[in-house]
Amino acid sequence: MSRKLTYVQAINEAVTQMMDKDSSVFIMGIGVNSPWYVGQSCAGLYERFGDKRVIDTPVAENGMTGVAVGAAMAGMRPIIVHPRMDFMYYAMDQIINQAANWHYMFGGRVNVPVTIRGIVNRGGEQAAQHSQSLQAMFMHVPGLKVVMPSTPYDAKGLLVASIRDDNPVIYIDDRWLYEQSGEVPEELYEVPIGKGVIRREGKDITVVATSYLVCEANKAAENLEKEGIDTEIVDLRSLKPLDNNLVIESVKKTGRLVIADGGWKTGGAGAEISALVVGSAFKYLKAPIMRVSLPDAPAPASSALEKAYYPTAETIVSAVKKVLEESL
Amino acid sequence: MSRKLTYVQAINEAVTQMMDKDSSVFIMGIGVNSPWYVGQSCAGLYERFGDKRVIDTPVAENGMTGVAVGAAMAGMRPIIVHPRMDFMYYAMDQIINQAANWHYMFGGRVNVPVTIRGIVNRGGEQAAQHSQSLQAMFMHVPGLKVVMPSTPYDAKGLLVASIRDDNPVIYIDDRWLYEQSGEVPEELYEVPIGKGVIRREGKDITVVATSYLVCEANKAAENLEKEGIDTEIVDLRSLKPLDNNLVIESVKKTGRLVIADGGWKTGGAGAEISALVVGSAFKYLKAPIMRVSLPDAPAPASSALEKAYYPTAETIVSAVKKVLEESL
Amino acid sequence: MVKTGIPVATLREMYVTMLRIRRCENTLVELLRINEIRCPTHLYTGQEAIAAGICANLRKDDYVFSTHRSHGHYIAKGGDLKAMMAELYGKRTGCSRGRGGSMHLVDPEVGLMGSAAIVGSTIPLAVGTALASAIQGNNRVAVAFFGDGATDEGVFDESLNFASLRKLPVVFICENNLFSTHLPLYLRQPADNISERAQTHIMPGIKIDGNNVLEVYEASQEAIDNARGGRGPSLIECRTYRWRAHVGWPQDYDVGFRTKEEVKKWEKRCPIKAFEKFLAGQGVLSESEKSQISEQIDREIEEALTFARESPFPDESELLEGVYR
Amino acid sequence: MVKTGIPVATLREMYVTMLRIRRCENTLVELLRINEIRCPTHLYTGQEAIAAGICANLRKDDYVFSTHRSHGHYIAKGGDLKAMMAELYGKRTGCSRGRGGSMHLVDPEVGLMGSAAIVGSTIPLAVGTALASAIQGNNRVAVAFFGDGATDEGVFDESLNFASLRKLPVVFICENNLFSTHLPLYLRQPADNISERAQTHIMPGIKIDGNNVLEVYEASQEAIDNARGGRGPSLIECRTYRWRAHVGWPQDYDVGFRTKEEVKKWEKRCPIKAFEKFLAGQGVLSESEKSQISEQIDREIEEALTFARESPFPDESELLEGVYR
Ligand SMILES: Cc1ncc(C[n+]2csc(CCOP(=O)(O)OP(=O)(O)O)c2C)c(N)n1
Ligand SMILES: Cc1ncc(C[n+]2csc(CCOP(=O)(O)OP(=O)(O)O)c2C)c(N)n1
């Protein structure tokens, strides 16, 4: 089997197949019936499943997220799409106070199998309110799961797993990945939530990366190889629950760690992974842990500044070298 | 000078004096004209300053926060009170997309001198939606400042500094501290934002603590002293900007670190401080860094569970001992 | 059948429900006073006709969402009294396993899907269950109970808009007790016209006497029938008053915006007394029936109390269980 | 003074404003087409009468808040053209130092306080400046411009409620162009009645032809006078249509919910052509004046363009400047 799909096609296929197979799955959100608003990720859904199960909504993120959460309590498996994570701030009460809490707060009597799909849509001079990556905030919240696929294979498999999961899952996809192509089985399959994967084995240093930065990490590793540096790449895939063991075992082997995540630095996902490692594998560490991230600033519009704002393979290469230099 | 006030009186005095002195200061929020809703923190304000500058609002956190933010753009210095941090999820768009971004996004042409006061109000079987501490989320956001006073002196001084600051400041006070009493000068003074303070010097281990857990850390240190363990306590006071140097210098001295913060563990404030230290003082570290925090669970109601949920001096003592045991 | 057109059995059922709520809460007053129950508790006393009148029109599998003031809705929808009492005590046998307390009662088996302490938050959840009904085609109706305070929140309008747009089977019950904590409606909204706001969202919006259970029953019967019949949502604003403080057992005369006279005036309009009088007048509630009901309720409460008191607290080892399913 | 009662100078000013917006955006169409401007750009073409008619009634120190579709408001309020053009190019000399792009135009010196890309978000901000006016007693008026899409958001109702409750000097201008991105109003709200929602918040809510600048001028004059005079807020729903795609330069005929016929119908109702005809009829705009104005505007645009092109990009070293003040 070596059928190739793009990342966005993989998303589309996961939704289509799940809706075909399970009548409790439906999709709602701004632009799910738009020819362009959420890329091609929802193309064809309306035509196939109609107005009942493909609901293009008013611009009311909080209310609409609440509606999805409520439907989940009544046995549905809704997917609520937020075309930009930036819009999700409006919906925080429903995502956190409600969706994340209800199962625990009611002693297990209610559960909320909702998939909350937040799209990272940045670059192109979109500026501060149309660029954000909020994984760190959601990662902080007990009761939520958070996944960030980096490949077409995972985009499909994690979306299937998210829809089937009995808990609220924040599924984060990045438009910078949409045109990447890769092998995607035609049948339904799951990528387990909470399991990372080693994308590349190496012995000198571990780079733990999320989402789009896994691609940049791959490029970085190729460049580093030319200089004789052997990089291990861990693609986290899930930020909550974290695959603690995978990360810790890798660091135990290499003794060095760079974390590459596309959110802001302070209080970002990298902070947690660093703290995890220093709490559990301190003895194995040979060098300070470095974080590759956004700087602590809002996203600027001007492409002249965007270039400096978004981390790339080069940023990862520099961080790796710095860690190696500072090794004990 | 040795006048004593309680923590809540110190808050009240800061607001009263600032409103006396600066006609651009006003206060709004749910319960600011209630005899009981926000403790005594707003007592007497309405009687003194009247309906124009003491605005008890409808239950509409997002809109009302936006109103405060807008007023700040027009030269006012509003204080918007959220009687529980849990309610702030409704207002995230205004706090983050708007207040935090506007200065940067408009190239410095507009600024937002608003104080957003979020009260931590937990315990007493209030359960998951009436118990939260959201400092980690706000700490993640560029453009916001975050302060958490632990003493009556700081409660006043940091509130004055927050009101005078030209940026949006999240001022977080904890009702568990309201009845603590301490020296508070009568005159107006500022505690600088971004500066922590050593509450107790020690050579064996550093405990970095925030807000209420500073008090627990003090108790822990006394107990530890009896066992011959000499604890240094850093009261962060500000979480953003962080007093990096103070923390790092302390760890350089002691080589060991426990962080005690009252938010959830994963992705909490402790993660950032751990990552900061491991990034900047790795060579000095003699042991893994431990975090004292809430467990990764929503707050339960039953006092039987609350007891296990909230960290105390004992939790800190255990963490310190564990770090000492695991020292290289 | 009396002249209201409401079956006698239903009348009696509503009466029992109202009395059960009242008695239960009277017991709570004592338990709160002596601190035997410690969680924040918002008493429904004075508003009983609303929960009773509406739930009498609901099927067991219809959905109800409640608020921080949840006892009335829980009891009226048929929630288990023992599990409620145990919940208030923070016991493992509580309906929420001791994790929710008074603000978070739940009993999905009778359609009480949950109660939340964030003002306004359950309104879209109710709409969501109605959407599920519409998709599943099972004609279950959803009811969102909420206070006048919740209509300050924008999510109220967002929810009504969507429900109306898609003609979902949901009924919005606004219990307008004229206050949000200490603050009266007239200091929060420019007019006292919640039902009209529903009309601009293109659904019936009516204002009724929430202390008259007959009026509540009849108005909600129509609204629920319309919802079930696919004719879309409605809002019913039930005018009422809470007798006690916003939270806890005391009265809150003369603290802030309420006067003793105002409270006393509303106490005179007791929904239960009025209904008793009506029933007696119709000859459907004899004195002996009354005392039989009364004794039965007292027994139930006593049993629930014993159950709650004798139940174990959750063990600390349970703390991290069930964050996820 | 012509028969409208509007001073000739004002009529001419509004005409110049409308034409300036249109010409400016026509230029942008070309620059977007060749990718010389790259930021997401939402053209105001077709809606010019609204910004022009309203801002003609505002003082320089009155507050205006805008949206992602901000060019018209910025220009009408007197924002600097060079700084705008430079902003669209992402240059350091842009009104937002190159950090905002088209969605974030600002010029506080003329009261254009900012434009935001989050739908609905600037409505409470405008109310906040009005609150500041009320506290400061300086009778500055605030205007919130927003689209029909923003009325889907609950914050719209929260803002109107509070403004009305306190009778704040704010005017809500809803530019109802019948769409929110691709989705028409009738698929988002059960009725086309935004102005009525304002009425339930107890303020005047009127519906006018947003393509008729005279109507806009007169309606907003009254609303602004009322606000300034302490008589409280109003909402004006201006019916209009955007000619181009939601974002970018193309037309969006027949992609989704818009037909070519519909767009063409609205193009025939061009606010500028209609106004030119009116002015000519009134004898206040001769052909020579027209071409003089036209040349003047072209010159301004040319100058702004040259300024923008020649301005430097921000330096990478500026990236972290000004996160805080
Ligand atoms: C989002 C939010 N804001 C504020 C509060 C604090 N609060 C608790 S109950 C309440 C009053 C709500 O009034 P209403 O909805 O009329 O219900 P009632 O208490 O009168 O039954 C408020 C403001 C809250 N729980 N949630
Ligand atoms: C909170 C939020 N949700 C969704 C979007 C995506 N979005 C951008 S513009 C727009 C349409 C808004 O429509 P309207 O307010 O009528 O303004 P118009 O574009 O028609 O001028 C939407 C939904 C957004 N920017 N912000």
Ligand SMILES: [Mg+2]
């Ligand atoms: Mg009420």
Ligand SMILES: [Mg+2]
């Ligand atoms: Mg529109």
